[in-house]
Amino acid sequence: MLLTGAEIVIECLKEQGVDTVFGYPGGAILNVYDELYKHSNEIKHILTSHEQGASHAADGYARSTGKVGVCFATSGPGATNLVTGIATAYMDSVPMVAITCNVNVPLLGKDSFQEIDIAGITMPITKHNFIVKDVNDLADTIRRAFRIAKKGRPGPVLVDIPKDVTANKAEYKTQRIEPVLRVTETIREEDLEEAAALIQKAKKPYIFVGGGAVISDCSDELREFVDKVDAPVCDTLMGKGAFNGTDERYTGMLGMHGTKTSNLGVSECDLLIAVGVRFSDRVLGNAKKFAHHAKILQFDVDAAEINKNIMVTNSVIGDLKKILARINPMLSPMEHKEWMEHIMEYKKEYPLSYHPEGLSGPFVIEEIYRQTNGDAIMVTEVGQHQMWAAQYYKYKRPRTLLTSGGLGTMGYGLGAAIGAQIANPDKQVINIAGDGCFRMNMNEIATAVRQKLPLIEVIINNHVLGMVRQWQTLFYEKHYSATVLDDGVDFVKLAEAMGATGYRATSQAEFVDILKKALASSTPVVIDCIIDSDDKVWPMVAPGAAISEVFTEEDLK
Incomplete structure (x- = not known):
């Protein structure tokens, strides 16, 4: 049958069993979004607050399910806003297909409005990428993209489609997608x-x-x-x-x-x-x-x-x-x-240990483990809170910790938590953030509210960039250059302004009680946990040292 390029994109997604797409529309991708509108009963679109949030949400969807995550963005700044999310997925071998649209083919390479060579930009951070200049190549290219994303060591693939290609027509025939087989031919x-x-x-x-x-x-x-x-x-x-x-x-x-x-x-x-x-x-x-x-x-x-x-x-x-x-x-x-x-x-x-008095990152993580019976999907941003989440929550099953390991992306967690919650509606999803990381993606609370997601955002708030400050304390003579965040931002009011429920915990007892309320909620909850600025992650190995030289706070004394 004769279909437009936009129709072919949607039909190919349906072939692949895609049920959810994360994205943000714009002029160049309008034809695809118009077609998506007609298939909204088959493919759910999650409108994020920013394209980077869409890429992280597709990542979280993929990590928590093993399926390919899909995100959409328009040309120029829309496409470049995906770059950090694509790089995050590349470093951690996450299967993702990013579909961007570009200016018309005759306008490519002419510094046209909102034109960018996104294929060139993302070449080092994708398993493969494509720019499709002929609508007759579109279906096979999308099928190849999904196959490459899944095969062997997974990773992100980008498909860039000029706008006129989404309007042009070509013959399309539905194909049965064969499963991607595990790599066995190299096992000798x-x-x-x-x-x-x-x-x-x-x-x-x-x-x-x-x-x-x-x-x-x-x-x-x-x-x-x-x-x-x-x-x-x-x-x-x-x-x-x-x-x-x-x-x-x-x-x-x-x-x-x-x-x-x-x-x-x-x-x-x-x-x-x-x-x-x-x-x-x-x-x-x-x-x-x-x-x-x-x-x-x-x-x-x-x-x-x-x-x-x-x-x-x-x-x-x-x-x-x-x-x-x-x-x-x-x-x-x-x-x-x-x-x-x-x-x-x-x-x-040598058990893991922390100061028993007062509210701290390790206490927060252990209490979350206790109240969730270790059955939550834990998501993190990057920094001290990420290490505490790795150390003090006991992960019994795979795909229950979603975190940016290779790239170390501050701002990853909330978008990824949204993707994981969309993919796992019956699971409790909890994102652990530092106050520095939360500032980078807090706009996605609005997305969680719009989708009525029961996810919990826990901010380990020490009013500093904690991991950087830890290094400054131990290795840079306490020169706290640009790491103090004590500027009076009220995360509870901010959460409430975006439609979420906000709480602040300053003690262990307060956190225990607040977490119970949050776990019973059916809509997004933000918990601002105030901890000491100088809490550190222990044990630690100094840069350049052997791992056998691992030390703790007691060793320093």
């Missing part, structure tokens, strides 16, 4: 055999789990693998929930703000088994001293990650769920009694 039997032999010989193995394990949905296979190997388990920020955080073998996060148990244990192990991790600098510390007693075995879907940041002994490349399913039967059950007892002694000796 000899690699599995070498890996199994390495594991069987280890006396002090440690299993290190990253975001790839969440993406591949391999929690069941990972559980069996851990039981077979009989090893302690640590994770990255992105790997939270892939292995049950309440399990006895779990020792917490590894790296700059990892637990002493994980950092010391990995430094002493003789085999580190890395499952879907990219060995980022925040995990490695001093790379030359990282796990220097250990052989390293890496499982990853992306061959580019092997020997990129750390040299490994052996590797298996492919989908993690398939790798673990194939290696598990090759392993005889092992027992590492002395090693496990040694690590468990570390757990007893």
Whole structure:
């Protein structure tokens, strides 16, 4: 049948099973929005307050479901406002398709009104991107975009469509979309055999789990693998929930703000088994001293990650769920009694702890865990509150912590929480923000109110840029340059002005009571939690130090 480009865009989204799009209209994309209007009973559009909010919402939708998130923006500034969200998704391997529209084809490259080369701008931060200048190529391009976004290591794809292409007509035929298969062709039997032999010989193995394990949905296979190997388990920020955080073998996060148990244990192990991790600098510390007693075995879907940041002994490349399913039967059950007892002694000796008096970030997170029974979808901004949310909430399942790990995007959380709440209407979604981060995306409270979402925004308000101030205190002689935010902004009044319910907590008892009310609410709630400006995230590894040099507040004394 003969359809316009705009009609083809909508039909292709329906082919892919897309039920929700996040976006903001404008002149160049009007044809697509007009067609979307006619299909509003099939595809829900969420109008955000800003295009960056739309990109983060599409990201949160994708992370919480495993589906491809979709966002729309118009040309020029609309398209460039997606850039931070696209980069965030790229760094954390989130499947997203961003559809932008541009000026008419004859006007491209002529500095036309609201023209920008968005394909050129986003080339380094997408898995692939396209500019479609012929309507006859449009359907196949959109199908390719979704396939690329999902296949192997996921990531964002951008499709830019000039306005005249959305008006031109072409023959369109509906296609049945084949499922994207897991990557198995790179899993070699000899690699599995070498890996199994390495594991069987280890006396002090440690299993290190990253975001790839969440993406591949391999929690069941990972559980069996851990039981077979009989090893302690640590994770990255992105790997939270892939292995049950309440399990006895779990020792917490590894790296700059990892637990002493994980950092010391990995430094002493003789085999580190890395499952879907990219060995980022925040995990490695001093790379030359990282796990220097250990052989390293890496499982990853992306061959580019092997020997990129750390040299490994052996590797298996492919989908993690398939790798673990194939290696598990090759392993005889092992027992590492002395090693496990040694690590468990570390757990007893070095538990996470904080000052029991007064309202603090760790108390807030622990109370949220207690009142939600660990069943909420937790979203965070970036900074101290993000680390506390990683440390003090026990993630039992994958896709329950949504956070910007790779790019560290302040302003990510509220948009992502909206996307997660739209995708999971029966779940409690809670965004943990710092006051600095909240300022960057607080306009999206209006979006949450418009959608009548029951999400909770918890602001850990210390009136400073907390993580930057922590570094200034420890490493910059307390030169608090541009990090004090004590300017009298009232977040409760601001929340109420946008239609949400606002509360302020200044004590533990107040927060306990307010959280109960917030959890019972069916509309957005903002809780402004006032904490001390000098609260810090412990433990910590100084920049350039080995992770075995992890220290706490007591160590400094």
